[in-house]
Amino acid sequence: MMNLSNLSVGLSTYLLVGAMLFCLGLYGVLAKRNIIALLMSIELMLNAVNINFVAFNRFLWNQKIDVHYLLTGHVAAIFVIVVAAAEVAVGLALIITIYRNRRSTNVDELNWLKW
Amino acid sequence: MSALPTVESMSMLLPFTILAPLVAMLLIVFLPKEETKTIKIVSAMGMLVSLVLSLYAFLTYQWAEGGMQFTLTIPWVPDLGVNLALGVDGLSLPMLLLTNLIGFASIYASWNIDKRVKEFFILLLILIAGVMGTFIARDLFIFFLFYEIVVIPIYIMVVIWGSTKRVTKEYAAMKLTIYLLIGSAFLLVGMVALYLAAGANGNPTFMFDQLAARQDLYSPAFQKVAFALMIIGFGSLISMFPFHSWSPDGYAGAPTAVSMIHAGVLKKIGGYGLIRLGIFVLPVGAKFWAPYIATLAVVSVLYAAFIALAQKDLKYVVGYSSVSHMGYVIIAIAALNPTAVTGAVGMMFAHGVMAALFFSMIGFIYEKSHTRNIADLGGLAHQMPRLAIGFVIAGMASLGLPGTVNFITEFTIFMGVINVFPVHAVLGIAGIIFTAVYILRTIANVLFGPRRSEWDHLTDIRGPELVPLVLFGFVIFFAGIFPNVLLGMIDTGVTSSGLAKVLETVSQAKMGGLF
């Protein structure tokens, strides 16, 4: 902790942060029982990916000088955010439907379909 | 493509032969299902046309010329090199004729069907056309296509019209189907491998003669593997021990017509394929496996004959007997010489006729008495003398009585085999003793003995039911008394196809130290 300021915040650091978020999200998806928690965890994972995109965009060498191409990572992040929002919207609507059908948001109980 | 001249004017003969039952089938599709009589008549007419055409081919085939005749070649799937190539030679013509004989008779053997008549005859005609196709195909792909076409109708027919005995018909049908299909899966691998090997220098082909002509492209190791695959595929089909267990159950479960066709011609596709594809295309592989195959063949002969002794159900007796008889065909193929091959094809024909007659007679017995259990039957010769005659003829043919075509073909086989595998041959010939035992026992127990009053209500076969008896009886004796008509034809096929030369190459090439 003492040498915190001496650490250079490079690509790897960002990537590790992203990885951590990703895996925390993953853990959430795998381990929580409430479907809403699952959705939130998925959002965490998507965020992690976004960190990756932005970090790569910032730190990486790029052949093309054209500014348009230099922002590919940002654009990707935008799309991810859009898609994630849409997913959440649909997901929450679904959860409400399920809640109405089964009076539960417990993912363990969603096993009518199996084998 | 073929080196031989084609009989141009006759090139449509074979397509018509195979189309006749299909046209009949289409007509039936549009007939109302209550018109059972019309349906049967239409089927019979279709098969009659087919039969007449194939007889015409048989009689006008030019022996002196030999080779494939009545050929027709249409490019079909150019990117694979598949041709819709049809044609017959001395090997396939007897099989074509056999198919039509049995097909024609099977219509009459099914004359009394009253359950879902329309569907039955539709499927039956598809089945017959499919079998026919395998024998007139000159292209491996087409051959295989036709072969697999027949499997599914059989399944449906067994399931709907079959009968349950030791095993349920559903089981029998499924076993038969899956067994043959898995066998054909290996075959398919072998076929693709062969196709790729033959097309290694570009110009891919499936034509039998082309495949055979490209010997130099197949290494001995390749031939060994490929032939092994053929043996699994065709061996299952021809019910070679230990791949036979579908056969008795399948026949027992199947309706009469299917048993007739299956035992009569369908399983012959295995032998035919082994000759066409195994020997001609992969002679080195054949040479390598021949001793093993011969051993399995002899085991088939004796093993199945013994088991037939222990059977209580008529169809099982004939089922195992056909396994036993096919052993002779297999050992003949393994002998790899022209005489034996001639005998093998002859035997396939002879056994086909015999088995079809047998099954049709058993079918009538079952249809009338509703049992096939030997112990329940007895003295049927009192009530059904004509049926008894048919049964006895089939039995005598089965045990290879001289005068029947079965004897002379068996004899030819033995003649071809005895030099090559003397010990196997002697053991195989011993099989005729056991064959006699189970056949005679069956005949005695079913037909002879005191009159049983419970069967007094049975009526003898008459009218259309007589067709199988008359047709097969005539063929069995005619070809038995004038064997040259059949065997000479096959001999033409064997000679003109250059089998002797192929085998000579094999023995000279001497496997390059491989063996």
Added chain:
Amino acid sequence: MFKEMHDLFQWAWLIPALPFLSFLIIAFITKRSKRLSSTVSILAILTSLSLAIAIGLGVIQAGKEIVEHPAIVNVNWLNIVGLQIDFGTIVDPLSAMMLFVVTLVASMVQIYSLGYMHGDEGFSRYYAYQSLFASSMLGMVLATNLLQLFIFWELVGLCSYLLIGFWFFKVSAREAAKKAFMTTRVGDFGLLLGMLFLYTKFGTLDFAALSAALNTNFQDVLVIGTAGYVTVMAFLVFLGPIGKSGQFPLHVWLPDAMEGPTPVSALIHAATMVVAGVYLVARMYFLFDFASPAALQFIAGLGAFTAIFAASIAIAQDDIKRILAYSTLSQLGYMMFALGVGSYSGSMFHLMTHAFFKALMFLGAGSVIYALHHKQDIWDMGGLWKKMPITGTTFFIGVLAISGMPPFAGFWSKDEILANALHNGHPIIYGVGLFTAFLTAFYMSRLFFVVFMGPEKPENHPHESPWSMTIPLMILAFFSVFGGFVALPEHNFAWYIHYGEFHHEAIAWGLAGISVLAGLLGIGLAYITYVKKLISAESVAGQFSGVYKLLKNKYYVDELYLWIIKNIMDGMAKVLYWFDIYIVDGIVNGLALVTRGSGKVLRRTNTGQLQTYAMVFFFAVVVIFMAFAIGESQLAAINPLATLGGAK
């Protein structure tokens, strides 16, 4: 002259063809009419008889020429790579003799059957079979090659089967028919093998060609060390005759074959078919001769054994037909050992005379049975001579003939055989033959005395049979009496029918006397025992109860076979069936079960829990990554799938 004769001989094929035609006509046209069927059949066989007589006369006229150069006609029958078979006819003294015997007995039997089978339900069928049999038998006689002979050989077997089982509603008849077929089949197996080996060795099955090949290639064959091979072939071929001609141990079917109608027994199981084996050995004598001494020695030994073996059984039998059957066996043994000891002509001669008198006796027995409404036990009969004088007299002629009483036919032939046996250096066989002659005389006279001489049984109301039955008896009796004279020098039988160099042998009256004595002894003993009752048969039987039981039960051979069939063959069948169902099929079903079972197990992976799915998903990602990463350095070298693929 020979040319004209040859033209005649070319028509020999008509002799079998006519009965065959009759068979077809009966089977397809006249089946419904009994009268027409029998007429057609008898007409056909009589025509054949006259043709046979014509050919016989032709042969006698042609003389030396035909002896040395048989008239052979061949047409191609089968011509494929590695197998050329002709069909044809051979006319030589041997076949001419056989043709005559067969057609004669067949005609007699068919005429006789008009009466005997009268009223039978299957009358037409019977005549169809008779015609078919005659045709096959004659075809066999005329065969020019072994395969042709074999084909007809099997066809006569088929007819025998059909005729034994003629009354198929009787279980015993059904079983007997089956037994006959199966037993002969065992022999045929050997014959078939022998044929195959012969063809592969010599490239032909034609008798003439084979004979020539054996003789001319004698040196070659010897050089390549295949003399033993030829012997093996000879033994294999001989297996056929063992089955067909009822030699021990395949004799068991013949007594049972008596289940057929009696005329059938007379024709097939006494006079014609059963001698087919003898005929075959005679036809193929060159082979056995070449393979000697082993083969011939064996034939002689086996024949002699069969002769005495069957004769001994005959003593203890009670069924009239069975006694005759065992007698037939015994006589067949006689013929066989005659061939074995080199008495070729004698054997053929005996074949002919035996056909006459045995057919006569069988028909006589049939007449008795007919009169007694199908009683067959001799102890139920008695004193029939008075009621049935023609039957009785002719039967007595038969007994005398078989006992070798001069001048009846049997005397000449039996004597020739015994004389040859001794001359050719087989004293033991001669002794056996002599003793058999004694036994034969004994049991035949026993039969005769009990049936015809003993006290009448009140429950029987016998009367003489109709003319259709007695006329054949008389004709056959005529031949039984005078048939032997053909051996006299002026009609020398042996000159026509012989093997190798012809040596004229005068009748050795001394030896003849001994055998006559043996015959007389037998007849006398029977007379004392069964007519005079000086010796009590029962007490003798009681004294030697073991022996008696053994004989009565035919040495338990049948029981042994039954045991073998029941326990070994059927047992094996059951074991193999078990194996097939539970092992071979078990493996198949097991595979199916494993497939289905693994499906059932694997489906449990779909738990329905989405988080499990996700876990599997990510875990798989890790695993795949690890595998990939490890494989980059190590897995590539192994690459198991690439090694699995065979073709490329």
Added chain:
Amino acid sequence: MVEFNFATVLTPEIAIAVLSLILLAIGLLIPAGARKGMMPLTVFSLLGVLGYTLYDFFYGQEAAFLGGMYMHDQFAVYFKVLFLAAALLVVLSSGGYVQKLPKHRGEFYALLLAATLGMMLMAGAGELITIYVGLELMTISFYILVAYLADDARSSEAGIKYLVLGATSSAILLYGISLIYGLTGSTQLVEVAGRLGGELTPASLLATVFLLAGLGFKISLVPFHLWGPDIYEGAPTPVTAFLAIASKAAAFAVLIRVYLLTMNSQAFSATGQTLLLVLAAITMIVGNLIAIPQTNLKRLLAYSSIAQAGYLMVGIIAESTAGIKGVLFYAMIYVFANMGAFAVATLIDEKQGSSEIKDLAGLWRRSPLATVVMTASLLSLAGIPPLAGFVGKFYLFSAAMDQGYVAIAYIGFVMSMISVYYYLSVVKVMFLAEGEGLPDVPVHGAIKFTMVFTMLITIAIGLYPTPLAQMAIAAAQSLF
């Protein structure tokens, strides 16, 4: 690169998008009672677009749009034809089914078209972000469609399962894309392919695995397949059909492009091939084995479609024109074979409200046509000649064997023969069982047309595969 008219190239996509929005607008603007003819509108529009696309396939010009961002090659157009045909058939077969929906019938078609649009984008995309967006467009439409029977708990269960798992899998796909972007600085496939290469680094390895997992999820490659059966079973039958047929094909379109351009660099070594082979083999085996004990028709078809994915993978791994041709050919006939089966399933679902196999009992008596169609379709899936499936499998496995992958061909052929077992079990029920008390199933109108049409195509291609094969070759060649 050829300059091209923007409008002509993107016409199908624009048309579908517009159509979809029009349908949505109708749903919003016109009161429920007055809405009519939405199905005919959809059908005829689709027909028109399909016709145009077919024309485009044969006569259109190849082009790359925006410097490789979007491809207009025969490969893409081939897949567009496939999607449109599938959509058309699904719409045709679902007429009766949709009529029974309580509400939102118009939106159903709109969503279907939106999914189709997503697929078309996937097929055409030459760039990873476009692929992702297309994929999500398709997937999100499917989330809604799967859960469309909102008062059916099974349907919404399937929906949420699909959503959670789909989102997770697209997260990992995205992670892979981000790594690719990090490694190459670009998301354009052509440039990516150019810059990857050389040694396989840990990061490129990880990216590959992540991409494979993300796409493997969509094509239900074992072990990423577990979602499939549950969702197939729970979804409305027409949706299941579309999901099984088209979404899988779309994922394959992407996989082929990505695989051939990126994974097929030298870096993608023999290990990768081996791994894929193993996965393909396991997919074939697991799919077929689990299908055997199934009792629900849709579930059975789900497992069967898993197995089919295994077969298709074989063609990709073969990495040759022949292999890709096989995949394309098979994907197309797979549409017709599966569509026939699903049309019958839809019909049964519509009339009997169930999709258990036992509910097919006696179908032969109740509806011969449906029985025949079902039989033909199942047998085509099994690869029994003379149906199209056989030729397809032949192309796939011969291509694999040509590359020396013999073992996979053994497994493939044997497994497809084993698959006959469960297909025939269905056939048996239809033909044999009596089906007492089950209603008659009359087949009329559009669904009848669908059935007959798919069956005829299945048979026709089986008997004469040449035209389709030539199309497939052309499309495959446009990739190399």
Added chain:
Amino acid sequence: MSTIVFFIFAILAIAAAWGVVTSKNIVHSAFYLALSFAGVAVLYILMNADFLAAVQLLIYTGAVAVMVVFAVMLTLRGDVRESNPENRSWFVGALVAVSVFAMIALVVLTNADWRVLATPWTGGGSAEDMSLLLLSQFMIPFEAAAVLLTVALIGAVILAKGVKESK
């Protein structure tokens, strides 16, 4: 300075994420989620992605988190403190997550092939640049995203209200 800021917010984002997945109270989780999103937004600013940061704050921290909270409220039953439990196999899930993390971390740390610039690139990221890019190069996905949003909107509506009306 920026390093310290980075670490503060990075740790904040991670810790908040930890809170999301470990909190037993679903409402707390939702708030932690918003916090985590905000932390990430700061990281974006550190990487000169100002526009993105704004979007992140607006959409995620604003819209998404609020939506989640609404959903939570709509579906909440029983004790709120036990509203977000772990399932039975959470430990396996943890193992899988850890192994995935190990895998990624390994790659990130060992990979030498990142094409890192000598000095981080500092320009761009403005709304103007983004809109130019989206409307030219990324026009197709952009339009598709528009359709996507429409579809999602309609779909959400259909799903959310479907049952009620049919009942």
